Amino acid sequence: MKDALSPIFAALADPTRRAILASLTHGDATVAELARPFAMSQPAISKHLRVLEAAGLISRSRVATARYSHLEAAGLQKASEWMTAYQRY
Amino acid sequence: MKDALSPIFAALADPTRRAILASLTHGDATVAELARPFAMSQPAISKHLRVLEAAGLISRSRVATARYSHLEAAGLQKASEWMTAYQRY
Numbered sequence: 001m002k003d004a005l006s007p008i009f010a011a012l013a014d015p016t017r018r019a020i021l022a023s024l025t026h027g028d029a030t031v032a033e034l035a036r037p038f039a040m041s042q043p044a045i046s047k048h049l050r051v052l053e054a055a056g057l058i059s060r061s062r063v064a065t066a067r068y069s070h071l072e073a074a075g076l077q078k079a080s081e082w083m084t085a086y087q088r089y
Numbered sequence: 090m091k092d093a094l095s096p097i098f099a100a101l102a103d104p105t106r107r108a109i110l111a112s113l114t115h116g117d118a119t120v121a122e123l124a125r126p127f128a129m130s131q132p133a134i135s136k137h138l139r140v141l142e143a144a145g146l147i148s149r150s151r152v153a154t155a156r157y158s159h160l161e162a163a164g165l166q167k168a169s170e171w172m173t174a175y176q177r178y
Contacts, residue, residue, distance in 0.1 A: 006102045013099035015092050018171070025175060073175055080172040082107070086114060086165050 004056070008079045011055035016040065017048050021057060024071035031067060093145070097168045100144035105129065106137050110146060113160035120156060 011017055020034055035045040049069055052058045056075040061068050100106055109123055124134040138158055141147040145164040150157050 003104050005107065006104060008102075009098045010102035012168075012172075013095045013097075013102060015095060018094065021175065071175070076172050076175050079101075080169060083101075083165050083169040083172070086110065086160070086162055 004075075005079060005082055007055040008057065008075050011051050011057055012079070014048070014051075016045075017052055020045070020048060020052065020069075021071060021076075024058065024069060028061075028068040028070045031069075034069065093164075094168060094171055096144040097146065097164050100140050100146055101168070103137070103140075105134075106141055109134070109137060109141065109158075110160060110165075113147065113158060117150075117157040117159045120158075123158065 016038060019038070023029060023034055023037070031042050031045055031049065034049070035042045038045065049058065049060065052069075053060055057072055058069045059072050061070065105127060108127070112118060112123055112126070120131050120134055120138065123138070124131045127134065138147065138149065141158075142149055146161055147158045148161050150159065
């Protein structure tokens with residue numbers, strides 16, 4: 001069974017990764033820009049970005065030497081749809 | 090910071106635990122009842138139930154010798170609200 005939901009929920013199970021997604025709602029950002037509000041090194045942020053990318057929650061593109069992260073809301077949508085089914089209980 | 094969301098998302102990051110929550114929408118159930126559809130031992134199911142209980146997604150009560158699990162939808166609601174904020178992006 002292809003389970004797309006588990007990596008999405010696992011990626012969301014971390015406050016730094018959720019904060020990164022929140023930052024990206026304001027627009028695409030580099031690792032340096034994303035690292036700024038956190039007491040965290042750029043390699044640590046990069047590691048979180050790889051988890052988010054593997055879950056399909058962000059995509060990354062390179063512009064000259066900068067690497068931009070972009071929020072991919074479709075993954076959140078999928079997880080949200082799963083949860084919506086249980087809200088009436 | 091008290092982070093209630095991370096254990097909720099972590100608990101949801103497993104297909105068996107999501108299936109257990111789906112089963113509980115049909116009503117409270119014992120470990121034996123919950124284990125039946127899975128190729129899994131009752132201790133393995135009990136372990137999943139402890140994760141769900143710690144995340145606040147289920148509660149458990151004892152009736153005579155049986156221990157019943159009950160879906161607590163408020164936790165899902167909390168996670169769902171977090172995600173709803175990102176759906177428009």
